[in-house]
Amino acid sequence: MSLLRLLLFFFFFLAAGGGGNGGIGKCEAYGLTKEGTAITFDRRSLMVDGRRDLFFSGSIHYPRSPPHMWPDLIARAKEGGLNVIESYVFWNGHEPEMGVYNFEGRYDMIKFFKLVQEHEMFAMVRIGPFVQAEWNHGGLPYWLREVPDIIFRTNNEPFKKHMQKFVTMIVNKLKDAKLFASQGGPIILAQIENEYQHLEAAFKENGTTYIHWAAKMASDLNIGVPWIMCKQTKAPGEVIPTCNGRHCGDTWPGPTDKNKPLLWTENWTAQYRVFGDPPSQRSAEDIAFAVARFYSVGGTMVNYYMYHGGTNFGRTGASFVMPRYYDEAPLDEFGLYKEPKWGHLRDLHHALRLCKKAILWGNPSNQPLGKLYEARLFEIPEQKICVAFLSNHNTKEDGTVTFRGQQYFVPRRSVSILADCKTVVFSTQHVNSQHNQRTFHFSDQTVQGNVWEMYTESDKVPTYKFTNIRTQKPLEAYNLTKDKTDYVWYTTSFKLEAEDLPFRKDIWPVLEVSSHGHAMVAFVNGKYVGAGHGTKINKAFTMEKPIEVRTGINHVSILSTTLGMQDSGVYLEHRQAGIDGVTIQGLNTGTLDLTSNGWGHLVGLEGERRNAHTEKGGDGVQWVPAVFDRPLTWYRRRFDIPTGDDPVVIDMSPMGKGVLYVNGEGLGRYWSSYKHALGRPSQYLYHVPRCFLKPTGNVMTIFEEEGGGQPDGIMILTVKRDNICSFISEKNPAHVKSWERKDSHLKSVADADLKPQAVLSCPEKKLIQQVVFASYGNPLGICGNYTVGNCHAPKAKEIVEKACVGKKSCVLQVSHEVYGADLNCPGSTGTLAVQAKCSKRQKAADQ
Ligand SMILES: *[C@@H]1O[C@H](CO)[C@@H](O)[C@H](O)[C@H]1NC(C)=O
Numbered sequence: 001m002s003l004l005r006l007l008l009f010f011f012f013f014l015a016a017g018g019g020g021n022g023g024i025g026k027c028e029a030y031g032l033t034k035e036g037t038a039i040t041f042d043r044r045s046l047m048v049d050g051r052r053d054l055f056f057s058g059s060i061h062y063p064r065s066p067p068h069m070w071p072d073l074i075a076r077a078k079e080g081g082l083n084v085i086e087s088y089v090f091w092n093g094h095e096p097e098m099g100v101y102n103f104e105g106r107y108d109m110i111k112f113f114k115l116v117q118e119h120e121m122f123a124m125v126r127i128g129p130f131v132q133a134e135w136n137h138g139g140l141p142y143w144l145r146e147v148p149d150i151i152f153r154t155n156n157e158p159f160k161k162h163m164q165k166f167v168t169m170i171v172n173k174l175k176d177a178k179l180f181a182s183q184g185g186p187i188i189l190a191q192i193e194n195e196y197q198h199l200e201a202a203f204k205e206n207g208t209t210y211i212h213w214a215a216k217m218a219s220d221l222n223i224g225v226p227w228i229m230c231k232q233t234k235a236p237g238e239v240i241p242t243c244n245g246r247h248c249g250d251t252w253p254g255p256t257d258k259n260k261p262l263l264w265t266e267n268w269t270a271q272y273r274v275f276g277d278p279p280s281q282r283s284a285e286d287i288a289f290a291v292a293r294f295y296s297v298g299g300t301m302v303n304y305y306m307y308h309g310g311t312n313f314g315r316t317g318a319s320f321v322m323p324r325y326y327d328e329a330p331l332d333e334f335g336l337y338k339e340p341k342w343g344h345l346r347d348l349h350h351a352l353r354l355c356k357k358a359i360l361w362g363n364p365s366n367q368p369l370g371k372l373y374e375a376r377l378f379e380i381p382e383q384k385i386c387v388a389f390l391s392n393h394n395t396k397e398d399g400t401v402t403f404r405g406q407q408y409f410v411p412r413r414s415v416s417i418l419a420d421c422k423t424v425v426f427s428t429q430h431v432n433s434q435h436n437q438r439t440f441h442f443s444d445q446t447v448q449g450n451v452w453e454m455y456t457e458s459d460k461v462p463t464y465k466f467t468n469i470r471t472q473k474p475l476e477a478y479n480l481t482k483d484k485t486d487y488v489w490y491t492t493s494f495k496l497e498a499e500d501l502p503f504r505k506d507i508w509p510v511l512e513v514s515s516h517g518h519a520m521v522a523f524v525n526g527k528y529v530g531a532g533h534g535t536k537i538n539k540a541f542t543m544e545k546p547i548e549v550r551t552g553i554n555h556v557s558i559l560s561t562t563l564g565m566q567d568s569g570v571y572l573e574h575r576q577a578g579i580d581g582v583t584i585q586g587l588n589t590g591t592l593d594l595t596s597n598g599w600g601h602l603v604g605l606e607g608e609r610r611n612a613h614t615e616k617g618g619d620g621v622q623w624v625p626a627v628f629d630r631p632l633t634w635y636r637r638r639f640d641i642p643t644g645d646d647p648v649v650i651d652m653s654p655m656g657k658g659v660l661y662v663n664g665e666g667l668g669r670y671w672s673s674y675k676h677a678l679g680r681p682s683q684y685l686y687h688v689p690r691c692f693l694k695p696t697g698n699v700m701t702i703f704e705e706e707g708g709g710q711p712d713g714i715m716i717l718t719v720k721r722d723n724i725c726s727f728i729s730e731k732n733p734a735h736v737k738s739w740e741r742k743d744s745h746l747k748s749v750a751d752a753d754l755k756p757q758a759v760l761s762c763p764e765k766k767l768i769q770q771v772v773f774a775s776y777g778n779p780l781g782i783c784g785n786y787t788v789g790n791c792h793a794p795k796a797k798e799i800v801e802k803a804c805v806g807k808k809s810c811v812l813q814v815s816h817e818v819y820g821a822d823l824n825c826p827g828s829t830g831t832l833a834v835q836a837k838c839s840k841r842q843k844a845a846d847q
């Protein structure tokens with residue numbers, strides 16, 4: 001069957017409603033207008049009212065972006081070819097105190113799933129209620145630790161009681177809002193527990209008893225859609241086990257129970273990052289390879305973790321996890337399209353949908369094509385339907401294979417999708433979608449009114465007599481803070497005689513403090529002596545600092561800080577933080593061990609008790625003109641909202657360590673003084689969602705722990721992805737989406753002549769203003785920095801300008817005939833590289 005006929009067939013198939021194009025746009029298929037939809041499954045796939053479908057899901061966690069951003073994020077996910085949105089449910093956000101609930105603002109779970117429904121998409125709700133998710137305490141509320149005799153996530157009655165109560169409450173809330181597919185809502189899958197298998201082994205028979213209990217407890221809630229468990233090879237009963245990982249198509253054989261489908265719940269689009277981590281990347285090509293591979297071995301649902309990561313606002317990140325979350329996802333932290341990741345995956349989804357009939361109903365088979373080469377086929381011979389996935393598993397070598405009498409070039413580590421077992425409609429290694437470059441722009445608000453006030457705590461460092469909790473030895477920190485603050489003071493006092501002091505003036509005694517984690521700043525006799533910290537891997541650490549002591553009474557005051565609670569592993573309820581040993585070394589009389597010296601504790605900061613970061617509390621605090629370079633100091637300034645509607649960012653690189661607020665909203669912890677191996681802070685740019693801002697008089701408040709920072713160097717920036725690029729070789733296969741771009745799908749297939757096309761498209765409300773670079777030949781470089789190679793057709797720029805300037809988007813042929821072959825380079829690969837600039841300033845032109 002020719003490709004044209006194949007497409008015709010699909011059109012007919014769609015029109016007839018026999019399977020549907022994922023049903024997007026057709027409410028009936030989702031049961032949105034009906035009483036309910038049955039979600040069933042077998043080995044092959046999930047079924048919606050008995051109809052098989054392919055599912056492309058993306059994780060967007062509602063508390064990680066403000067509700068104002070949700071509609072755009074969901075719409076962009078749908079535009080990227082997704083038909084499912086996944087979110088965890090965040091217990092500690094919803095029940096911060098036992099029996100006190102919060103479903104407002106960023107925690108308005110119902111509103112989130114209703115928006116998914118309004119966008120005519122499916123939803124997956126991963127209740128957990130342990131979720132890990134690099135989220136504080138894995139989502140478990142602090143108060144759960146204080147339940148007598150509790151052991152988390154095992155066959156422990158107190159834990160099971162509270163877990164059941166919460167899960168039931170969430171399920172009832174979702175049912176009341178009619179959000180399950182069985183009620184006509186969008187939710188087609190629900191998850192209980194989360195990556196439990198390794199804990200099950202640790203808890204032995206109690207683990208097994210617990211996971212069976214959890215499966216039964218969930219099933220008994222009668223939600224009318226299947227429950228899943230991820231990374232749980234032997235999920236009990238009807239619960240479907242799913243895979244989490246980077247390469248589930250090659251590392252996971254699927255559920256042992258042969259009537260359950262292959263679903264992939266977490267396919268990392270990058271790697272989450274903690275303070276101290278260098279930047280991480282996962283290329284569009286690598287993700288596409290893993291996903292194409294998964295569908296080629298019979299997978300029918302993948303979930304991108306994350307599709308949009310967002311921000312761990314305030315204190316919501318797990319220990320050491322930085323506020324910016326999965327910025328490398330297809331939609332970046334600000335919700336902007338990260339290209340080519342977003343577009344390449346969209347093209348993949350379109351290609352797989354084109355092959356849906358074969359994937360869902362065809363006979364699967366595989367055919368080795370040599371060492372590390374393979375064809376995976378799905379065929380319906382009587383209907384002449386055939387789809388093939390040609391894979392090359394060599395990591396270093398491109399190759400050519402012969403399949404059904406025809407030769408195919410298969411790049412290293414790639415899958416090529418042959419929609420009719422003949423025509424390549426997608427290759428994971430050939431990116432046809434546009435690229436873009438993210439740029440940050442200085443805004444006038446940085447310098448206007450760059451006047452700082454301060455309110456310092458360093459001149460009132462508490463000593464023992466100002467503390468209210470006293471014990472012989474220092475206490476565990478979480479037990480004191482109850483996760484309401486990162487900060488707790490540890491103080492003690494001791495007396496020295498003249499003969500204790502070193503005789504030589506140039507020899508200083510040393511204060512040695514050991515801590516379970518995570519960081520601290522120390523003072524002796526009110527004077528700052530230094531800071532220390534652990535790492536994500538080694539949370540416990542020891543700090544040693546030279547100190548000045550005096551004859552008579554000396555005071556040690558240590559501010560211990562945590563960076564969230566741990567989110568994984570067994571016995572989470574026993575994890576500790578804070579000071580556990582203090583000595584003074586180098587005295588004439590030897591080492592003075594202060595560990596059992598009698599300790600006073602004070603929870604939180606003075607500024608926190610007075611809400612210095614809020615409008616109201618801030619007004620009740622004595623602010624004075626700022627003096628920089630001071631530890632334990634609150635700083636604040638006012639600023640107006642930057643003009644335009646590009647996202648707003650605060651550059652915290654001049655500061656040390658602390659927390660950042662705007663208008664009372666916590667934007668997260670900053671730690672610019674902690675540099676990763678490449679000498680940069682892991683995060684220094686902080687997203688301020690525009691909905692947190694008012695036109696004038698916004699208040700930025702910082703609490704700086706270590707000092708050394710220069711707040712007047714903090715910049716207010718805006719972020720754009722207005723530099724759009726294309727880099728496509730004439731030899732790339734034509735990806736299916738580029739054909740669909742034109743009005744007439746079928747006509748354009750013929751027009752395109754199966755040559756790839758470059759599609760350049762500006763972000764909303766912007767037009768292509770300028771073609772910065774265009775070359776046809778063998779150009780080099782990356783988006784933002786292309787250079788011409790030794791082959792270059794001079795006409796290229798003019799042709800591209802004519803096609804693109806003044807337009808929202810344009811389509812360019814990638815063919816030497818259009819640009820004129822370069823006679824200097826016969827036989828060289830023709831590559832088109834274009835960089836264009838989008839801008840709002842241009843007045844409206846034709847689309
Ligand atoms: C299982 O739980 C029981 C009761 O809580 C406890 O006594 C036993 O030690 C546990 N077994 C394991 C292997 O942890």
Ligand SMILES: *[C@@H]1O[C@H](CO)[C@@H](O)[C@H](O)[C@H]1NC(C)=O
Binds near residue numbers: 475476479576
């Ligand atoms: C925390 O406090 C509880 C009592 O509230 C106590 O049982 C537990 O041992 C304490 N944990 C640590 C590590 O001190």
Ligand SMILES: *[C@@H]1O[C@H](CO)[C@@H](O)[C@H](O)[C@H]1NC(C)=O
Binds near residue numbers: 781787
């Ligand atoms: C641009 O690319 C050239 C080589 O293609 C490289 O030498 C140069 O450093 C790059 N410039 C920037 C700003 O990345």
Ligand SMILES: CC(=O)N[C@H]1CO[C@H](CO)[C@@H](O)[C@@H]1O
Binds near residue numbers: 245
């Ligand atoms: C939770 C989990 O399985 N994480 C894995 C994700 O993939 C990376 C790299 O393949 C592993 O190192 C992680 O353990």
